[in-house]
Amino acid sequence: MKRPALLLALAAALPFAPALHAAHPAVSGEMAGVWLPDSKRSDRAPRVPLRPEAAESREKWLAEYGPVDQRIDDTNASCIAEPMPWPARLIAQYPFELLFTTDRVTVFYEVFGSLRRIPIGTPRNTFDSLPSAMGTSSGRWEGDTLVVETHTIRRDGAGKPTGDAPISNARRITERFSMGKDEAGNKQLRNELTIVDPVVLTAPVKFTMRYKWSPDIFVGEYLCQQDIWDQNLQGSPSTVPWRK
Amino acid sequence: MRSMWRIGCVAMASAAALLSWSAVAAPPDISGTWLPVESLSTPWPDPLPLTDSARARYAAFDPDRDEPASFCMPLGTPRNTTSGTSALEVLQASDRVYFVFQPNLLNAETRRVYLGQPLPAADPDRLPTWLGMSSGKWEGQTLAVETIEMEPQAILNGNGLTHSGGLKVRERWHLARDPERGRLLVNDLVLEDADTFSSPVRLKRVFAWAPDARLAEGQCSERLWIDQIWRHRLREHAAARKAGAK
Numbered sequence: 001m002k003r004p005a006l007l008l009a010l011a012a013a014l015p016f017a018p019a020l021h022a023a024h025p026a027v028s029g030e031m032a033g034v035w036l037p038d039s040k041r042s043d044r045a046p047r048v049p050l051r052p053e054a055a056e057s058r059e060k061w062l063a064e065y066g067p068v069d070q071r072i073d074d075t076n077a078s079c080i081a082e083p084m085p086w087p088a089r090l091i092a093q094y095p096f097e098l099l100f101t102t103d104r105v106t107v108f109y110e111v112f113g114s115l116r117r118i119p120i121g122t123p124r125n126t127f128d129s130l131p132s133a134m135g136t137s138s139g140r141w142e143g144d145t146l147v148v149e150t151h152t153i154r155r156d157g158a159g160k161p162t163g164d165a166p167i168s169n170a171r172r173i174t175e176r177f178s179m180g181k182d183e184a185g186n187k188q189l190r191n192e193l194t195i196v197d198p199v200v201l202t203a204p205v206k207f208t209m210r211y212k213w214s215p216d217i218f219v220g221e222y223l224c225q226q227d228i229w230d231q232n233l234q235g236s237p238s239t240v241p242w243r244k
Numbered sequence: 245m246r247s248m249w250r251i252g253c254v255a256m257a258s259a260a261a262l263l264s265w266s267a268v269a270a271p272p273d274i275s276g277t278w279l280p281v282e283s284l285s286t287p288w289p290d291p292l293p294l295t296d297s298a299r300a301r302y303a304a305f306d307p308d309r310d311e312p313a314s315f316c317m318p319l320g321t322p323r324n325t326t327s328g329t330s331a332l333e334v335l336q337a338s339d340r341v342y343f344v345f346q347p348n349l350l351n352a353e354t355r356r357v358y359l360g361q362p363l364p365a366a367d368p369d370r371l372p373t374w375l376g377m378s379s380g381k382w383e384g385q386t387l388a389v390e391t392i393e394m395e396p397q398a399i400l401n402g403n404g405l406t407h408s409g410g411l412k413v414r415e416r417w418h419l420a421r422d423p424e425r426g427r428l429l430v431n432d433l434v435l436e437d438a439d440t441f442s443s444p445v446r447l448k449r450v451f452a453w454a455p456d457a458r459l460a461e462g463q464c465s466e467r468l469w470i471d472q473i474w475r476h477r478l479r480e481h482a483a484a485r486k487a488g489a490k
Contacts, residue, residue, distance in 0.1 A: 079316065079465035081351055099342065101275065101335050113351040132461045221373055224465065225316040232315060
């Protein structure tokens, strides 16, 4: 067959070919997989500019219910998943995985086994979404940058003196994921985060996280209650009050 | 004119070939959210074909002590798949299929099935996991999955049916249709465990397509924390304030 005829034949056949993941650009292939926080190259948790009324509310809470007992009052120690952006800004060496499927990005964090569903393009109706630790997200591609907007973040467990700054219903987090390289030329995932919360913060909070490509690591099972379960099996009383 | 006719014929033939190739070679799309349909699923066999040691373990089950779910531990595989209470989300890529359950215990139980990667040889130094290690392959329109190395602390059902570290689960996932419920995802399971079963146990689990269903974050630890600790703390403080006021 002559070349023009072959090209024409293939062109005519293209509409019938199996659909690829057209919602994602080629760079998504670089982003997919398992990543570890690069603690040396990431920003530390920034100072949070609280509005006076938010700071006052926090002090009032502490005066009312303090002193805090870390063994009991720390949500983290009680296996309550910390709300966004906590898992994204964590520099402890817990991996996470990005999985790209048709019209979707899914983030699997090992810590607390948290999971984020990020529809790409037209988000489904989320008017009735309940607040959750990971919030409700939608994403879009701006060239090779994946932009993710998150709202409806659960307030419980945050804003206490042992946790992050208070969260209001108006909180919005914007993440901009892009690919880069570190100074040694290693593949690097960057996430520029911006937190806007006009009820609580006097100004947006911005910081950048950087992650190391970790193809040999799996996102493992995070068994937060394992100690309590083990103590139960061994017949010993738990050190956690509600298990005594 | 004749050459245009030839080009047209070749184009149509190529399109038809590609179409038939994609129908034959492409695996079915099983992605999306699915809800269990108990009426189309099979119950556990009665009586269970248990070995003597398994029968003794079964009889000694104490739900207050031996039910991992009461301690916010995972259901584990295959209970997450067979419980009939957990919605399922399937994420499908060319080299892997993930089965996500959020059974109100952990934030998520994600069974990762890697396609075309054989299971590794047994290694006594490798610890079992609650979700096990899975390998899968498409056999025509059916996804065949084998899972090994599941944590023996997990139980197989709410009645306390235990298993050993030698449990092997074979699954065959495929699509079907039901006149009432429409699109179905069917899972034919075979559980083999010489320490537990005197013969393989066969189960069928059926899920109905539920594109508008949403899986939500688990609340197990949070419920315990809020109910048992937080409110208790607030009561303590309130009592202390009252005592101070007197």
